[in-house]
Amino acid sequence: MLKQYDVIIAGSGVAGLYCALNFPADKTVLVLCKENMEESNTDLAQGGVAAVLDLQEDSYDLHIEDTMIAGHRENDPVSVDLLVKEGPCDVRRLYQEFGVDFDKRPDGSLNATLEGGHCRRRIVHHKDSTGHEISQKLCAAVRQRSNIEIAEYSILYHLDRIDGGFFAHILQKDQAVVTAAPYVVLATGGIGQVYRYTTNSPIATGDGIRLAWEMGCRISHLDYVQFHPSSFAGGDTTTRQRFLISEAVRGEGAYLLNCHKERFMHLYDQRLELAPRDVVAKSIILESRRQADEHFYLDIAYKGEEFLKKRFPMIYEKCLASGVDMTKEPIPIFPCHHYLMGGIRVNTNAKTDIDRLYAAGECACTGVHGRNRLASNSLLEGLVFGRRAAQDICRKMHQGQFTPPPLPQPDNTHGAPLPKGMDTAINDIMQRASFVLPDMGAVREGLKTIDRYMARLKMGQFALTREYIETLSLATMAHIILKEIQAR
Ligand SMILES: Cc1cc2nc3c(=O)[nH]c(=O)nc-3n(C[C@H](O)[C@H](O)[C@H](O)COP(=O)(O)OP(=O)(O)OC[C@H]3O[C@@H](n4cnc5c(N)ncnc54)[C@H](O)[C@@H]3O)c2cc1C
Known part of the structure; x- marks a missing residue:
């Protein structure tokens, strides 16, 4: 690790990596990640990325309206506008510049799918493992850039403000180290590990949000937490990290069933299974109280083996490994923690309340999601606002030279053991x-x-x-x- 960089980015998910790739080759960028580069919520994303790529079948206004309806109109309209109108360009860059292999129709056009809350088929995807595909391709692109250094197993745990920038305190493996930069981007992801059951990666502990809070940044709507209606509830139910049965399974026509294997969504919302996530999750909890039973199912077996194995290969394999054949029987599901709508308050350039400190992706609150995120708008948000952070920093970078004071001594890591539990x-x-x-x-x-x-x-x-x-x-x-x- 060098003594100083032009930019430090904490996080190697979609927001951090895409931000890094938007800096020119003459800017030195350090990307920190808690584990290996690929371990992130981005890598777990299944359904896809929402974007209006076909203006004959779809429109920006429709995507904006779907986003606002899902968000209970608590969304920031300016940020939603940017997300929807700039996003398609970033999504095109994913496949044109970075080689992301989105599923295609026989005629070579993109095969967009439908998810809950969307009125058009606008979710581009790579089978049912879109996040893994995006993560792999962005990691490969970052590794090829000589101006970007990647520090794996390196946890940013404290930031000191100094004149014109920051000292970043990092726990690298078991050693504390310090480096400096005039600009820092927090792209540390969500907070899933706060809850008992979550679809999130173990890295999602809210570190970046804590750092920003400790430095005095505004944190907005941290209680706007999304519980996904359908995490897998079969097999070993003691594990904390729950496997997600993607929204796209409902999008492709799955029925939600209660403990009597009867459909029940008509009792709670006229959009039935395609209602937004928060509505479906609440409906399941209310139905579980009505029935005094927590057994719920998603049934898509009627679509047939050939379609299901092709469309949902990963979900099919994962369910089968836990003894459930989704081509023949309903999949046991139950809601669990999934996503954070709130976070570090940022402006439309992803800048926090603190000069030179930026935040992008799930740890940030741009206001695009309002009270409830529309499915597949999150990868899109990471792309749009990760790029906007890089562009804003590039605009400001030539304003003055950064000469940090001598680096402080790294912290002593010794101390009392943490009490268990x-x-x-x-x-x-x-x-x-x-x-x-x-x-x-x-x-x-x-x-x-x-x-x-x-x-x-x-x-x-x-x-x-x-x-x-x-x-x-x-x-x-x-x-x-x-x-x-x-x-x-
Ligand atoms: C199972 C699942 C399925 C999903 N499906 C979809 C979908 O289909 N479409 C969609 O749009 N969204 C989906 N999402 C949501 C979406 O994947 C995430 O919101 C998005 O990927 C977050 O990206 P990010 O870059 O903000 O954070 P992440 O991808 O989570 O990356 C966070 C990074 O920060 C690093 N980090 C954390 N703390 C520190 C620290 N202290 N120091 C250094 N580094 C740190 C981590 O190591 C990691 O590299 C899904 C999420 C899950 C969990």
């Missing part, structure tokens, strides 16, 4: 207090415990480890979420 206790509190339908009694009680944990984590002189950094982030996320629920 704090992270699971946080998960249990959050599951009780704020899973789909908040429980205000549990919010009040939970907040007291979380605040005790935060004080202990800060005062306890604990060893500087990944576990410590993540537990501090989880407690901070829980604190902000519960406070926001209380205030609402």
